[in-house]
Amino acid sequence: xxxxxxxxxxxxxxxxxxxxxxxxxxxxxxxxxxxxxxxxxxxxxxxxxxxxxxxxxxxxxxxxxxxxxxxxxxxxxxxxxxxxxxxxxxxxxxxxxxxxxxxxxxxxxxxxxxxxxxxxxxxxxxxxxxxxxxxxxxxxxxxxxxxxxxxxxxxxxxxxxxxxxxxxxxxxxxxxxxxxxxxxxxxxxxxxxxxxxxxxxxxxxxxxxxxxxxxxxxxxxxxxxxxxxxxxxxxxxxxxxx
Ligand code: HEM
Ligand code: HEM
Numbered sequence: 001x002x003x004x005x006x007x008x009x010x011x012x013x014x015x016x017x018x019x020x021x022x023x024x025x026x027x028x029x030x031x032x033x034x035x036x037x038x039x040x041x042x043x044x045x046x047x048x049x050x051x052x053x054x055x056x057x058x059x060x061x062x063x064x065x066x067x068x069x070x071x072x073x074x075x076x077x078x079x080x081x082x083x084x085x086x087x088x089x090x091x092x093x094x095x096x097x098x099x100x101x102x103x104x105x106x107x108x109x110x111x112x113x114x115x116x117x118x119x120x121x122x123x124x125x126x127x128x129x130x131x132x133x134x135x136x137x138x139x140x141x142x143x144x145x146x147x148x149x150x151x152x153x154x155x156x157x158x159x160x161x162x163x164x165x166x167x168x169x170x171x172x173x174x175x176x177x178x179x180x181x182x183x184x185x186x187x188x189x190x191x192x193x194x195x196x197x198x199x200x201x202x203x204x205x206x207x208x209x210x211x212x213x214x215x216x217x218x219x220x221x222x223x224x225x226x227x228x229x230x231x232x233x234x235x236x237x238x239x240x241x242x
Contacts, residue, residue, distance in 0.1 A: 017211040018228065024088075029207045031081045036147075036190070038074035042067050043183050075154055082151060101131045104141070108134035128222040139194055146186050153179040 021029070045054035045067065058064045092098040110127070112134045117123040132140075156163050156175035164172065198204045202220075206212050217225040 016214040018214070018217050018225075019210060020206045020212050021210050023210070026207060026210055028081060028085060031077065032143075035074045035078040035081065036186075039071060039078065039150075040183070040187055042071040042074065044187075046071075047180055047183065072158070075151075075158075078147065079151055082147065102137060102140055104134075104137050108137060129220060130223040130227070131221060133220070135193075135197055139197070142189055142193075143186075146182060146189070149178060149182055150186065153182070 045051070045057045048054050049058060057067060089098055107130075111129065114123060114127040115134075118126050153175035156167075156171055157179060160172045198207075204216075206216075212221070214225075
C-alpha cells in the first residue's frame with residue numbers, strides 16, 4: 001500500500017509541466033472574462049427589451065439606471081485592461097522584448113489548410129503547432145479588434161455631446177448600430193469559437209493554472225516543445241525554466 005503510494009507520488013513529482021501563461025497574463029484574462037461577462041449580461045437586456053427577462057430586469061426606471069451604471073463600471077474596467085495591455089506591449093516593444101509569437105504568419109495559413117484536410121479525412125495527421133496555433137491567434141486578434149470597436153463606439157454613445165463638438169453628428173447613431181451589432185458577433189464568437197476550443201475540443205485550463213503537462217505540449221504544441229528542449233540543451237526539466 002505504502003509502496004504503491006510512494007510510486008504514485010514519485011510519478012506525480014516526475015511529471016514535467018511547462019509554463020504557458022505568467023501571473024500577469026492570467027490576471028488579464030480573468031479581468032477580461034469577468035468584465036466582458038458583465039457587459040454582455042447588462043448590454044443584451046437593453047438590446048432585447050421585449051423579452052420577458054429583460055422586462056423583469058428593466059421593470060422600473062431605477063432598475064434601468066442601475067443596469068446602465070453596472071454596464072458603465074464594467075466598461076471602465078475593460079478599458080483600463082485594454083490600455084494596460086497596449087501600454088505593456090508598447091513598453092516591451094521599446095525595450096525590444098515584445099514577443100512576435102502572437103502575430104499571424106504564412107505558416108498559420110498552411111496549418112489552417114492542413115487542419116481542414118485532416119478534418120475532411122484527406123490527411124492522416126494534424127499539423128504540428130508552435131507556441132500559439134492559428135485558432136489561438138484568431139481568438140486573440142478577433143477579441144483585440146472586436147473589443148477595440150466596442151470601446152470606441154461605447155464612448156461615442158456614452159458622451160455624444162462631447163464627441164459631436166469635433167465629429168459629425170452622424171457618428172452617434174453609427175456608433176450605436178456598431179455597438180449593438182458587434183455585441184452579438186462577440187457573443188457568438190466567444191460562445192461558439194472560444195468556448196468550443198477551450199472546453200469541448202479539450203478541457204484547457206492553462207489560462208487559470210498557468211501550466212501545460214508534457215503530454216499536452218506533445219499533442220498540441222509539439223514544435224514549441226522541440227524548441228524548449230533544444231534551448232534546454234537536453235537538460236532534465238526544460239519547462240520549469242521557461
Ligand atoms: C464586451 C463588451 C461590450 C458588450 C458586449 C456591450 C453590449 C452592449 C449592448 C448589447 C448594448 C445595448 C445596445 C442597444 O440598445 O441596442 C450596450 C449599450 C451601451 N454600451 Fe455597451 N457593451 C460592451 C462594452 C462597452 C464599453 C467598453 C462601453 C463604454 C466605453 C459601453 C458603453 C455602452 C453605452 C453607453 C450603452 C448605451 C446604454 C447605456 O448607457 O448603458 N459598452 N452595450
Ligand atoms: C468573455 C469571456 C472570455 C474572453 C473575452 C476570453 C478571451 C481570451 C483571449 C483573447 C485569449 C487569448 C487567445 C488564445 O490563446 O486563445 C484567451 C485564451 C484562453 N482562454 Fe479565454 N476568454 C473568455 C472566457 C474564457 C473561459 C470561460 C475559459 C474557460 C475555460 C477560457 C479559457 C481560456 C484558455 C484555456 C485560454 C488559453 C488558450 C491557449 O492559448 O492555450 N476563456 N481567452
